[in-house]
Amino acid sequence: MPGENLSRDEARTRAGLLSVDGYEVALDVRSAVGESEEGSGPRTFRSVTTIRFRAAEPGASTFVDLIAPAVTGITLNGEELDPATAFDGSRIALDSLAAENVLVVDAQCAYSRTGEGLHRFVDPEDGEVYLYTQYEPADARRVFATFEQPDLKAPFRFEVTAPDAWTVWSNGEGTRGEDGVWRFAPTRPISTYITCVVAGPYHYVTDLYERELADGTTLRIPLGAMCRKGLAKHFDADDVFLVTKQGFDFFHDHFDYPYPFGKYDQAFVPEYNLGAMENPGMVTFREEYIFRGKVTTASYERRANVILHEMAHMWFGDLVTMQWWDDLWLKESFADFMGSFSMVEATRFTNGWVTFANNRKAWAYRADQLPSTHPVTADIRDLEDAKLNFDGITYAKGASVLKQLVAYAGRDAFLDGARRYFKRHAYGNTQLGDLLSVLEETSGRDMKAWSRSWLQTSGVNSLTPQVTYDAGGRITELAVVQDGAELRPHRVAVGLYRVEGTELVRYARAEADVAGVRTVVAELAGAERPELVLVNDDDLTYCKIRFDEGSLEALRAHLGDITDPLARALCWSALWNLTRDALMPARDFIDLVLTFAGRESDIGVLQMLHAWARAALDHYAAPAWREEGGRLLAEGALRELRLADAGSQHQLTWARFFAAVARSEADFQLLTGLLEGTAKVDGLDVDQELRWAFLEPLAAHGVADESVISAELARDDTASGKRHQVRCLAARPSAAVKDQAWAAVVESDTLSNALVEATIAGFVQPGQRELLAPFTPKYFEAIERVWSKRSIQIAMDVVRGLYPSLQDDESTLTATDEWLSTHESSAPALRRLVLESRDDLARALRAQACDAGASAG
Numbered sequence: 001m002p003g004e005n006l007s008r009d010e011a012r013t014r015a016g017l018l019s020v021d022g023y024e025v026a027l028d029v030r031s032a033v034g035e036s037e038e039g040s041g042p043r044t045f046r047s048v049t050t051i052r053f054r055a056a057e058p059g060a061s062t063f064v065d066l067i068a069p070a071v072t073g074i075t076l077n078g079e080e081l082d083p084a085t086a087f088d089g090s091r092i093a094l095d096s097l098a099a100e101n102v103l104v105v106d107a108q109c110a111y112s113r114t115g116e117g118l119h120r121f122v123d124p125e126d127g128e129v130y131l132y133t134q135y136e137p138a139d140a141r142r143v144f145a146t147f148e149q150p151d152l153k154a155p156f157r158f159e160v161t162a163p164d165a166w167t168v169w170s171n172g173e174g175t176r177g178e179d180g181v182w183r184f185a186p187t188r189p190i191s192t193y194i195t196c197v198v199a200g201p202y203h204y205v206t207d208l209y210e211r212e213l214a215d216g217t218t219l220r221i222p223l224g225a226m227c228r229k230g231l232a233k234h235f236d237a238d239d240v241f242l243v244t245k246q247g248f249d250f251f252h253d254h255f256d257y258p259y260p261f262g263k264y265d266q267a268f269v270p271e272y273n274l275g276a277m278e279n280p281g282m283v284t285f286r287e288e289y290i291f292r293g294k295v296t297t298a299s300y301e302r303r304a305n306v307i308l309h310e311m312a313h314m315w316f317g318d319l320v321t322m323q324w325w326d327d328l329w330l331k332e333s334f335a336d337f338m339g340s341f342s343m344v345e346a347t348r349f350t351n352g353w354v355t356f357a358n359n360r361k362a363w364a365y366r367a368d369q370l371p372s373t374h375p376v377t378a379d380i381r382d383l384e385d386a387k388l389n390f391d392g393i394t395y396a397k398g399a400s401v402l403k404q405l406v407a408y409a410g411r412d413a414f415l416d417g418a419r420r421y422f423k424r425h426a427y428g429n430t431q432l433g434d435l436l437s438v439l440e441e442t443s444g445r446d447m448k449a450w451s452r453s454w455l456q457t458s459g460v461n462s463l464t465p466q467v468t469y470d471a472g473g474r475i476t477e478l479a480v481v482q483d484g485a486e487l488r489p490h491r492v493a494v495g496l497y498r499v500e501g502t503e504l505v506r507y508a509r510a511e512a513d514v515a516g517v518r519t520v521v522a523e524l525a526g527a528e529r530p531e532l533v534l535v536n537d538d539d540l541t542y543c544k545i546r547f548d549e550g551s552l553e554a555l556r557a558h559l560g561d562i563t564d565p566l567a568r569a570l571c572w573s574a575l576w577n578l579t580r581d582a583l584m585p586a587r588d589f590i591d592l593v594l595t596f597a598g599r600e601s602d603i604g605v606l607q608m609l610h611a612w613a614r615a616a617l618d619h620y621a622a623p624a625w626r627e628e629g630g631r632l633l634a635e636g637a638l639r640e641l642r643l644a645d646a647g648s649q650h651q652l653t654w655a656r657f658f659a660a661v662a663r664s665e666a667d668f669q670l671l672t673g674l675l676e677g678t679a680k681v682d683g684l685d686v687d688q689e690l691r692w693a694f695l696e697p698l699a700a701h702g703v704a705d706e707s708v709i710s711a712e713l714a715r716d717d718t719a720s721g722k723r724h725q726v727r728c729l730a731a732r733p734s735a736a737v738k739d740q741a742w743a744a745v746v747e748s749d750t751l752s753n754a755l756v757e758a759t760i761a762g763f764v765q766p767g768q769r770e771l772l773a774p775f776t777p778k779y780f781e782a783i784e785r786v787w788s789k790r791s792i793q794i795a796m797d798v799v800r801g802l803y804p805s806l807q808d809d810e811s812t813l814t815a816t817d818e819w820l821s822t823h824e825s826s827a828p829a830l831r832r833l834v835l836e837s838r839d840d841l842a843r844a845l846r847a848q849a850c851d852a853g854a855s856a857g
Helices: 008-017 229-234 237-255 297-313 329-346 352-368 383-388 393-409 411-425 432-443 447-454 549-561 565-580 586-599 603-620 623-643 649-661 665-676 688-700 706-715 719-731 735-747 753-763 766-772 775-789 792-801 810-822 828-856
Strands: 018-028 044-055 062-065 070-076 079-081 091-094 100-110 117-122 129-134 156-161 167-170 174-176 181-184 197-200 203-212 218-227 264-269 282-286 462-469 475-483 490-500 503-514 518-520 532-535
Touching: 008 018, 008 062, 070 091, 091 100, 100 117, 129 264, 129 282, 156 167, 156 197, 167 174, 167 181, 197 264, 203 229, 203 237, 218 237, 237 264, 237 297, 237 329, 237 411, 282 297, 297 329, 297 352, 297 603, 329 352, 329 393, 352 393, 352 565, 352 603, 383 792, 383 828, 393 411, 393 432, 393 447, 393 490, 411 432, 432 447, 462 490, 462 532, 475 490, 475 503, 490 549, 503 518, 503 549, 532 549, 532 565, 549 565, 549 586, 565 586, 565 603, 565 828, 586 603, 586 623, 586 828, 603 623, 603 649, 603 828, 623 649, 623 665, 623 828, 649 688, 665 688, 688 706, 688 719, 688 753, 706 719, 719 735, 719 753, 735 753, 735 766, 735 775, 753 792, 775 792, 775 810, 775 828, 792 828, 810 828
Parallel strands: 018 156, 218 264, 264 282
Antiparallel strands: 018 044, 044 100, 062 091, 070 079, 070 100, 117 129, 129 197, 156 181, 167 197, 174 181, 203 218, 462 475, 475 518, 490 503, 490 532
16 A cells, blocks of 8 residues: 555545544543653554444445554454554555444554644643644544545544643533543534644633524624643733634624534644644634734734634635645635635724735745646645645635636625535535536626636736827827736726825726736826836736836835835835846845835835845845845844834834844844843833844854853743744854754754754854855755655755755756756655745846846946
8 A cells, every 4th residue: 555645546436435424533642741651662642533434335445544653453343453464554454344334443643743643742831731633634644543535524523531630622512521531522524634632731711702693593602712821921812802703793794604613712832833724613823823022013913814714714614625635725715815805804904905915925926936836726636745735826826816706706796606605515525616606606707717717727927017108198008918828817907106295196097807918908098197007906916017117217216105005015016026037136126125115104014025125135136245235234224223113013123124134243232232231222122032033143143152042041941932042053153053953853853843943944044155055965865865754744844944045056956956857756745845946046046147237237
């Protein structure tokens, strides 16, 4: 049998054979506490699974999935099977099936340190142990025996034996019996990957959501929110509950299908690989959404968006689930779109579409220009493919396409289609055609043609204005020119802007359906000459915006004068795409940031500009200009820090950016003084999180040594402090330090997923290119071994994070090409990651050549 992978063909065959009536899963996690036996292998827990299922062909064979160190018993229809022959480490062979079957599997499963399966975390602050599960796409099999595919839905009944002082949660309501066992109500039919168990001495807060339904009954949803005890003092559960209730109001107003899963708990858990996971009734989040220090509005907005994204999944993904991972977009694109849609309309974060245009779409644009780009509806051959397709296309491009669909089909038709979709397919599985059919019913439009253009092809179009004028300066013709491998229909708005006083404002707007190579927007003929033509104004479609030369010159002079925050964000995004595409020198983009970022009112956009400016300097600027560019950024950051209002979120954002780009002795003296209390910026509260942000650049430049870092950990001896310490230690400019960090991540599997992430982040420092050069050959020697030996999550982190992107010259491209040519039989998912990194590097070299040309010019 194959290893841990599962192919689409195998899943189809099994789904055609089996119908699952229910699971009963009994876990004993008392082994999570106390000392483990030395040399006895991984720490394990007992898992007993009973599966009741039917077979369409009696006498046929199949398999059940399980990844476990040991199986102690297997019984199929009362007959014992020998684990030594039936279990191969990832599958249990099941032969001679009856029409109705009962399978019982008794196993010793391993606690996870990688965030996959049942993750065990020991809090360094107080020694408490916390457990939680994370399964998507296929890690439930690390906790119990399962038919691990989304279209074999079933009810689940969990029971958990845990230490006496613990509380246990799962998808359904639970109570602890007199025998000490926690027993949970059976779930509705759901997929294996969204079952969940959370256990430990979590801090737990409760609330209640109530709503009168159309039939006069009252819907009551018990709400819970939890975190580690060490984070309780920082936990603003009231705000979590506020957004949760606003979300339930919005989705009940628009979906006409009451929340079907009973209670609604939200757990903020440590060492989490994802942003969050939509387990029905038991949503899990990364605990970084609990803020230990002062953060900006953008952080609260991001958390609200994630809360609403996961809530949307209760309908899109949990109630109605894709049949196979090909149609992952059926849940993720919708949840990504609905997260922003509901946030803008139901919460205080009314500028959410600005963040969407500036942040989420940037993720999509990058992914859609990689060699691994794929249609929104992807070709997912197996689980490794599925793991890599939780990407910017499935999420952000899909959401952008749905935003365009709302403009194309109409909001009412879109929402009415969603309502029909839920009612028609509740507790079932769907494919693309199921959604298209309801949207055709409600909109009257040909959704198949729309789908072929937007969901079944890859790549991003560029839209460029072409304008001619008469002698009086009025527009004679304004056309939109489209390019790209696949020309698509776009519903766009074209805005005309001019300077009025000190502002750049829109004075004319027209919507048009762009199709083919060139589309004339007749409505704008006769308009006065604009200084800026903004194609895709209001961000109705998914495209890269280009400018005519006059518009580009207007932006160089007046970008900060654009009054509308969405239009301004769209212009920034377009300029960043020009930089990435080697059409604008990186130094020009950095100059725009230095000139106008200080006037940016939207804090999320400002933070994005800071990230882009750093990327422009580190990857896209000509090497000969980097030193000067870095000096200019540091000087500009310090200037804006001193100009920002005392105590404002802009001041905090500029302080973090200044620390990130600091490079001179004077910069380091200021950071050291702020840490030691000998220097001050009026209104700037240097809390613990900001202290770590200041300490990392000091460590990376050799100003702060191990003793200083250790002293900081003593101040903050917490799980968060430990992650920061590991990152700072790995950042130090020493060959011995880099060797040690490399060995800890690549040659050993003792670090948890969170500490692997922190070590890689510290290891890779843009100012240490020469120090990191010796690791290029080591990388190519190691990655296939890492891929075969480590969990897929850790392997992905290593392959992506340690690619030698800072060795930005042709020799690294050559080394990459040599590896690809000599490893054609390597896992497709591994090759994809290497190809993507190669493409990023090639793009960087093109941008550097563009920037060097600006210098020569």
